Amino acid sequence: MIDLTLALDAMGGDYGPAVTVPAALQALDANPHLHLLLVGSPDAITPFLARADFEQRSRLQIIPAKSVVASDARPAQAIRASRGTSMRVALELVKEGRAQACISAGNTGALMGLAKSLLKPVDNIERPALMTVLPNQQCGKTVVLDLGANIECSSRMLAQFAIMGSVMAQEVLGIERPRVALLNIGEEETKGRESIRDASAQLKADPLINYIGYLEANDLLTGKTDVLVCDGFVGNVTLKTMEGVVRMFLSVLKGQGEGKKSAWWLLLLKRWLQNRLMRRFSHLNPDQYNGACLLGLRGTVIKSHGAANQRAFAVAIEQAVQAVQRQVPQRIAARLESVLPKSD
């Protein structure tokens, strides 16, 4: 394995350096080939480096940035005022080739807009999309996009997302002829929004896509498809609904029986059963798959959940490592060139 360098927007997310810096140190420990550029206010970052050892420090560098994109700023406004922000500087490091990928837990709309203008979409892609890979009940994986980069989507955008998702499933997950479905509120042809019905017609006409039709949201985890496509609003709501229900289950499971007096052997048995169940469900724990990839750009950008904790942010860094090693942007660009007509 060769060395790789990632740029971290150390100031983004709900907790800023308090989460990003410890997560960075954790990632450095886990991967001896990793180098990190921590972008942000040195005064804010340094205190959290106190427990870093010499070896860790040798593989990280603080890149000063004087301001931060507010998480509640309107994207257009944030982008106009982005010069010198940690998010923008991190993306510029990727553009300049000093880093191979950028990770941020900051404002999604601003990250998407800045990434698009700095790193440029690959040919034939209008707008990048946020993508994640969810585990499914068939012990396989499902590529889901868009998760919030594009609030409103035309049928053409949905069809492009389907192509990107299909390439992702084929090239990265190794699925031969990935099944592609559109998320809708019924499986019948007549259901749903017009943009979805039009996208369906476009995908049906595409011989290179293994399009299987509509799926409903209760099939999110059943493994009936390898790629599930929807607009960013719906994708965001779907993923967050899933997260909410999973967290609720895990908390009930954890708290089950607490505070009740039982025989010690019964408590032990219960604990044992709980742990087994927790392990069965743990792959669905939102912390385990944090990090959505901004697909369709000429560079790798990973968006972490804004509320990510240290463990979850470390997972997002690991996602970036994987995407760089598997050359996701290059493979998508290459496949799209062969799949789509060259734009003028």
Place this chain on the structure above:
Amino acid sequence: MIDLTLALDAMGGDYGPAVTVPAALQALDANPHLHLLLVGSPDAITPFLARADFEQRSRLQIIPAKSVVASDARPAQAIRASRGTSMRVALELVKEGRAQACISAGNTGALMGLAKSLLKPVDNIERPALMTVLPNQQCGKTVVLDLGANIECSSRMLAQFAIMGSVMAQEVLGIERPRVALLNIGEEETKGRESIRDASAQLKADPLINYIGYLEANDLLTGKTDVLVCDGFVGNVTLKTMEGVVRMFLSVLKGQGEGKKSAWWLLLLKRWLQNRLMRRFSHLNPDQYNGACLLGLRGTVIKSHGAANQRAFAVAIEQAVQAVQRQVPQRIAARLESVLPKSD
């Protein structure tokens, strides 16, 4: 308690009379004051009445209907060709006052359109909305709407749904000043679609609504709000995502440890613990809250899940009983008259 009569679209749903008739018999057993009108093809219904006893038969009547609304028909087309369908006849029985409510598992769009044209919306409501009451983690209940009656919603429709949901929570759930939230992809003011931001501004300006702002989908079950409002596409996706995740959990829980050889006492203990956990989660089982109420009409219409089994369809019948007994349409109409300006 006084007697009440409900009209059942016996032909609707994925399984038709095979599910609706046994569920009807179950509901008659559970409620001695209930009378049911089974609407549909007598030839299709009669075989499933074989096991009905004399007392049950005395409280049910077959109302012949010569056709069925196809579940995959376009609503506009289905409505034009609806004369003589079981769905329409069932609604007409409510309109004529022969039944106090109608229950159907058929085509949602057609049911919504037919109900609107036959039963009419209450004053000041443009379009009825599908509403359900979900249990939440605070041991309370959350009113969620729209669940699929309106695929695209204007800001005014969303604001009307908020008012209907608030009335529902106050009058039926007995919550004094119900908190009302809009479902969005972020809690900041600038997030989401324009229609949602406009609805937010309208609700903020309404002194009679206890509007608390945006909530994200991971708060669906946390009890942070009493009423959660969204468009029908998003609501449908949210509910189905929840259902899918819950079913997955319940199936893992049920299957846990199966097929492995263990000591008999260990198996018994595991079974006991599993059953306890299942009970903790059972209130979230989709079968337990089947039946969405079409809110905003001058009559009670309950939409059952198309794939409902006997138990779930019986729950939908019980929902109709509750709505009739609590006079939901009348209370909503009365509250709206006092809340909203009289239309010209």
